[in-house]
Amino acid sequence: MDRIVKVGIIGCGGIANGKHMPSLKTIPNVRMVAFCDIIIEKAQKAAKDYGTPDAKVYTDYKELLADPEIEVVHVLTPNREHADISIDALYAGKHVMCEKPMAKSAADAHRMLEAAKKTGKKLTIGYQHRQKEQSRYAKQYIDSGALGEIYYANCYAIRRRGTPNWGVFLNEEEQGGGPIIDIATHSLDLTLYLMNNYEPAMVIGKTHKKLEHPEAGNIWGDNGVSTTPLEEAACAMIVMKNGATIMLETSWALNTDEPIAEGSCRLCGSKAGLSIKNDRLTVNKVEYGKPVVTDVDVSVGGVAFYSGAQASPAVTEAHNWIRSVIEDTDPVVLPEQACVVSDILEAIYTSSRTGKPVYFD
Numbered sequence: 001m002d003r004i005v006k007v008g009i010i011g012c013g014g015i016a017n018g019k020h021m022p023s024l025k026t027i028p029n030v031r032m033v034a035f036c037d038i039i040i041e042k043a044q045k046a047a048k049d050y051g052t053p054d055a056k057v058y059t060d061y062k063e064l065l066a067d068p069e070i071e072v073v074h075v076l077t078p079n080r081e082h083a084d085i086s087i088d089a090l091y092a093g094k095h096v097m098c099e100k101p102m103a104k105s106a107a108d109a110h111r112m113l114e115a116a117k118k119t120g121k122k123l124t125i126g127y128q129h130r131q132k133e134q135s136r137y138a139k140q141y142i143d144s145g146a147l148g149e150i151y152y153a154n155c156y157a158i159r160r161r162g163t164p165n166w167g168v169f170l171n172e173e174e175q176g177g178g179p180i181i182d183i184a185t186h187s188l189d190l191t192l193y194l195m196n197n198y199e200p201a202m203v204i205g206k207t208h209k210k211l212e213h214p215e216a217g218n219i220w221g222d223n224g225v226s227t228t229p230l231e232e233a234a235c236a237m238i239v240m241k242n243g244a245t246i247m248l249e250t251s252w253a254l255n256t257d258e259p260i261a262e263g264s265c266r267l268c269g270s271k272a273g274l275s276i277k278n279d280r281l282t283v284n285k286v287e288y289g290k291p292v293v294t295d296v297d298v299s300v301g302g303v304a305f306y307s308g309a310q311a312s313p314a315v316t317e318a319h320n321w322i323r324s325v326i327e328d329t330d331p332v333v334l335p336e337q338a339c340v341v342s343d344i345l346e347a348i349y350t351s352s353r354t355g356k357p358v359y360f361d
């Protein structure tokens with residue numbers, strides 16, 4: 001991996017500073033050469049903190065895309081902008097890492113997929129939960145056939161009082177919805193990936209907004225939480241074409257005694273089961289006539305002077321992504337897969353609105 005990859009960042013807000021720019025900075029081959037944000041000060045600060053000494057700063061992303069030296073673009077704006085910016089970037093000849101969810105609507109996600117196919121450029125989505133050690137172990141375990149046929153799954157992203165209230169998270173026009181599109185998207189992506197099943201047949205879902213005081217106890221305070229029209233919680237049943245069922249539960253705010261972080265799921269197979277819950281990974285089966293639950297320790301550890309700390313999922317995601325560009329291989333998250341996630345999420349909203357199941361062809 002000797003070759004230098006020049007990267008442009010579009011959207012220099014929370015996820016750019018919290019995940020992408022620090023992770024890209026750990027890759028010796030990467031140079032962050034351009035930064036764009038509609039708020040110029042954010043782009044300037046990002047350039048100063050993470051850019052090359054001559055990094056360019058823009059407020060119009062199309063000017064950034066016009067630079068032929070930029071090979072890779074990260075699209076880190078609110079959901080509404082994902083599709084148009086990613087599509088323009090693909091047609092400008094860039095490989096694109098776009099934050100999750102793939103798009104605000106399923107139609108937009110399909111437009112992105114079509115653009116990736118037409119241009120032959122790489123498009124991936126920032127589903128970093130796939131890159132956790134727990135998920136990587138689970139993927140190998142499942143691909144070995146140890147679970148048998150996975151026919152029943154739960155998919156969790158349940159917060160007790162965790163409604164994000166900065167930026168545009170409470171703006172339906174910008175984001176497209178609440179916890180379904182914001183956090184259940186991570187868990188559903190991980191569940192489908194581990195099941196290796198991308199063929200939904202039917203979705204039935206229901207959203208809820210019932211709390212008398214949704215702002216009370218919110219970990220980030222009120223700041224709009226009490227007035228947002230977005231759903232607080234939702235559940236859904238997803239039936240796959242092979243008969244497998246996925247029960248999805250999600251909330252930003254819910255009176256529950258068991259919050260379960262996004263990126264959690266439970267997979268029940270014909271031979272054994274596996275669960276990733278709040279980062280605890282267990283495998284269960286029956287041995288010698290008795291039920292057995294095994295905790296899988298994914299940390300290295302055990303040596304007094306060596307912490308055994310693993311790279312964060314964000315860093316692993318960035319390294320795998322840039323490697324796929326350099327080696328011209330498929331990224332870990334394929335746009336075809338992320339598109340199915342968007343199809344199902346939209347079906348949950350549609351089913352809740354119409355009171356009817358949504359069937360897929």
Ligand SMILES: NC(=O)c1ccc[n+]([C@@H]2O[C@H](COP(=O)([O-])OP(=O)(O)OC[C@H]3O[C@@H](n4cnc5c(N)ncnc54)[C@H](O)[C@@H]3O)[C@@H](O)[C@H]2O)c1
Binds near residue numbers: 014037039077079166
């Ligand atoms: N992977 C994760 O776990 C994770 C976590 C948080 C957010 N996200 C996703 O990241 C995206 C951004 O979220 P955030 O928390 O960083 O929001 P944010 O509001 O903090 O940052 C978004 C930035 O984009 C800028 N922007 C808006 N329109 C633009 C445009 N047309 N051109 C250039 N810049 C533009 C805004 O000024 C802002 O600085 C969302 O899609 C969100 O779902 C992912």
